[in-house]
Amino acid sequence: MTQTTLWQEQQQTNQFAELCNALYERELSLLANLDTDNVKAIQGRLQSLPYYVQKAAHAMVNTDSPLILDSQNAAWTxxxxxxxxxxxxxxxxxxxxxxxxxxxxxxxxxxxxxxxxxxxxxxxxxxxxxxxxxxxxxxxxxxxxxxxxxxxxxxxxxxxxxxxxxxxxxxxxxxxxxxxxxxxxxxxxxxxxxxxxxxxxxxxxx
Known part of the structure; x- marks a missing residue:
């Protein structure tokens, strides 16, 4: 494994962590401000949140896209x-x-x-x-x-x-x-x- 490969993997790991943090923060804020009394619906979304956050973060880091990845804000620019x-x-x-x-x-x-x-x-x-x-x-x-x-x-x-x-x-x-x-x-x-x-x-x- 070359030094360049190690750096790329570390960079991807850092981006993945930043994306997960930004996505969690945004999704939890959305859930906290939902106008609903349906507790089960909120619980269901919270239970599935880790899966979808990690799936999105992994895909955004690894996709071949012409867009620029803003990992701190979990967005494309x-x-x-x-x-x-x-x-x-x-x-x-x-x-x-x-x-x-x-x-x-x-x-x-x-x-x-x-x-x-x-x-x-x-x-x-x-x-x-x-x-x-x-x-x-x-x-x-x-x-x-x-x-x-x-x-x-x-x-x-x-x-x-x-x-x-x-x-x-x-x-x-x-x-x-x-x-x-x-x-x-x-x-x-x-x-x-x-x-x-x-x-x-x-x-x-x-």
Missing amino acids: AKQSRTMPLSGQSVADVWQWYQSSQLVVGLVVPVKEGSHIVLDCIDRVDNANNRFRTNIHGWFGVKNVETERCQLLKPTKKIMMASCAGHTWQNDAPCRPIIPSLRELLLSCSINWKNLKKPLMLKTTH
Whole structure:
């Protein structure tokens, strides 16, 4: 084992620890401020938290991404464009992309929610009715690419980087980024940057 390899492993270990600390702090703060009386739901989320925090931290350290990892804040960073990168995102363009793709369960897709873009993933494909379902935003088809609360986008490198980094815009001007949820951070590590039509499998051990 070379000195360079040792340094890289130590660096990864330090990043992993920083990520875990930042993710725990953020998730516990969210749980503490939940407006709910459902104690069992809170207990369930607390029990599963170590698994998902460590899974996200490990994936973020080991993923091959064009984004810059901010381990102290458990976030991705990237240069933000002056306006939301929506060129080539008409309804026809978007649906043509999805129709020309061999859609698979687990594919990470971007969805515009007002001033920012979030990550979702396909959890069901209905070829008979020419539609698919995403985990959070529900069904999309040729006639409902856009709804009152959201708009399905086609994955592009600019769009995916903006969503991973939490970029937001208001009145056609960039605003302070928001931190994506733990779920979105996990999805960000499933993006295949070399082929956006095929998701990656996450490694679950450290």
